[in-house]
Amino acid sequence: MPSVFFGSLCRLFPLIDTPLFRSDAHTNEKALVTSSTDRTVRLYWKGHSRCYKGHSGPVTALADKLLGDGEFKVLATGGEDCTIRLWSMNTRAKKHPLVSTLHGHEKTLSLLSVAWHKSSLLVSSSKDTKVKVWDTMAPPSSVSSSCVGHTYLNSSGPPIAIKCYESLCYIAAGSEVTAIDLRTMKKVSVLALGDQRIFSCEMMPSEWLICTGIKDKALLWDIRKSQELANTVAELHSDGPVTLLHLDPYKVVTGGPCDDQVHVWETQTGHLVNTLSCNNPVKSAGRSTLSAMAVDGCRIVTTGRSTEGSLLHYQDFLRSSVPVALPGEEVSKFWGPQEYDDEGTDDDD
Structure with missing residues (x-):
């Protein structure tokens, strides 16, 4: 590359x-x-x-x-x-x-x-x-x-996340997640977190789930229930603001600028499954801070900065063979890391 x-x-x-x-x-x-x-x-x-x-x-x-x-x-x-x-x-x-x-x-x-x-x-x-x-x-x-x-939106802050599903569009801004009907451009629902500023948000409306990252945790919500703290599906704790999120039916991946790791949680239980370093131990001598993340199944791409400059880190778990043990002697669907780099790319430009 x-x-x-x-x-x-x-x-x-x-x-x-x-x-x-x-x-x-x-x-x-x-x-x-x-x-x-x-x-x-x-x-x-x-x-x-x-x-x-x-x-x-x-x-x-x-x-x-x-x-x-x-x-x-x-x-x-x-x-x-x-x-x-x-x-x-x-x-x-x-x-x-x-x-x-x-x-x-x-x-x-x-x-x-x-x-x-x-x-x-x-x-x-x-x-x-x-x-x-x-x-x-x-x-x-x-x-x-x-x-x-x-x-x-008339929100208390700029938009930070957006997701379309069927004819609805969910937009997170300030301390609210607003659902807009794209056929009428009218608001149909609002999830309000009080005085909690939302740093990141991922939505999976087909599963009735919204995940919001705030100053010290990520909150997983069932949007069919009353939007109060007691009705969260899970609280996924963090040492700093959760600015990066991925959500799918099996896992939640969280990260932020105060850490050089991403954390993998089970969607259904909120259990922490794995913590993955986003530093390249061979090519980076210093710690990096996360700025962006993309997750697809067992593949995770992160970008960040270290003392050596900008870094893109790609991890692929499809071929890994070491299971992660969970409480109760269960075996996670997520596997230990195995990394490889793509070599010999050429630029068409």
Whole structure:
């Protein structure tokens, strides 16, 4: 992998869902996307890399999924320049990947999420708590009218997490998680944590779960119940603010800037399963601090900084063979670490 400056955001997309997929041998491979304060977005997949340039300021938002269907797949990014850029993932568009630029926000883009019920709809939010919905399939000549809905959160802080499910969009900001119906742009529910500021949030509405990271723990909520502290599914304790979160039906992964480790918990019980160092013991002599994390099944990618500069750390547990023992002589679904580096990547750019 080429030496680059990694920013504060990264995403993993299934290669099979992109035009980059070439054979069944790549069925389980992932494409990694990172953003940077150097105004670039970089795409990595097995043996290749690509650099997208177009933003006039740091890239501050990456969409959680790819827009579009079939061969027409588009990556959405947002920046400090208050614009949303749409990039073609098609290999034939390598030299001219910018599809269009969406204008309408007046403050730095915070979050981007693809609507669940229609893959051409993109939900965006900015630091002034403005929320917009865009029809990204609108003709380029109609970009100015591609905004099909908007609202304000009226929260006590900027948006820090977003997740679409069916026709709803969940947005965490300040001390609240607000659900908005994208068909009407009206609020349908609010989870309020009182005076607890939310640093991170992950949502799994299909399982009725929301996980919120606060100053010294992560709280797992069942959104069907009354939103009071006594009704949390679990409290996942931390030595500092939980700014990084991953949530799936089997595990919760937490991390933050005060630590060089991520912690893995069981979703159903809240039991701590494993603690994983995000330092590379061979290439890094000093401790690193975490700035971003992407988790896909048994794969975890983290980015951070150490005394030697920026660091991307990739851990893959698929081939590990040492089980983690849990209380009661159970065996966890999560396994001890085995690491390897991908060598010999080349840059298409």
